[in-house]
Amino acid sequence: MRVVAAFVWAVAGAAWALEEGGVGSLYDQHFPPLHPNCTQSLTDLLLRQESQLRESAGILKEILSEIKGSLARTAPSTEASCSGTFRKFGGTCLYLAKDVKKTWDAARTFCQDLGGDLAVFRDANALAEAIGYAKALGIPRNNNVWVGGTDRAAEGKWKWVSGEDMPRGTPFWGIYNDIRQPNTGRGENCALLFGNDGFLIHDGQCGWNSLPLCQTKPT
Numbered sequence: 001m002r003v004v005a006a007f008v009w010a011v012a013g014a015a016w017a018l019e020e021g022g023v024g025s026l027y028d029q030h031f032p033p034l035h036p037n038c039t040q041s042l043t044d045l046l047l048r049q050e051s052q053l054r055e056s057a058g059i060l061k062e063i064l065s066e067i068k069g070s071l072a073r074t075a076p077s078t079e080a081s082c083s084g085t086f087r088k089f090g091g092t093c094l095y096l097a098k099d100v101k102k103t104w105d106a107a108r109t110f111c112q113d114l115g116g117d118l119a120v121f122r123d124a125n126a127l128a129e130a131i132g133y134a135k136a137l138g139i140p141r142n143n144n145v146w147v148g149g150t151d152r153a154a155e156g157k158w159k160w161v162s163g164e165d166m167p168r169g170t171p172f173w174g175i176y177n178d179i180r181q182p183n184t185g186r187g188e189n190c191a192l193l194f195g196n197d198g199f200l201i202h203d204g205q206c207g208w209n210s211l212p213l214c215q216t217k218p219t
């Protein structure tokens, strides 16, 4: 509104100044003096135009908002996902083959054939998610689940198949019948989730037949 008023005053003021300066006659030849009614008409015109521009700006904003919403709905998702039978848990994909029983080595080959390896857990939350997964699948407590840990290369030095050291103690390894795991030395060199101990980690004989817990990265 102030802009419109200033413009009107500027036009009227300029016409008046030209007349006062002696070049008014030249100005009048080209721009006859505005009749007071004309000034009012110009003001009305500018006010109407301002109102229309505001209305147009509002409509354009609505259109822009619609376009943004449409783009957001049609844009492809960039969130990583897990392929095939694998399920996503945080930043990893797990697949517990509940109907497959194999030795630790055969279970590892089974997982590698699916593009992954036996599962490893770098923190307690990751292990807790895997235990929750096993329980949700209804794995019987007398079943065990192979994970990717072994001390076969050097007795007592438990390593993940990724080459990292396995964590020791709670809450990773179980304490069963007051015996802290791992407890069987050279007799048991492969790591499993022991059903009868709430699927906490135990050492087991690599030749036992247990369920493979496979892991891949989301893609």
Ligand SMILES: [Ca+2]
Pocket: 151, 152, 155, 156, 184, 185, 186, 187, 188, 189, 190, 203
């Ligand atoms: Ca051992």
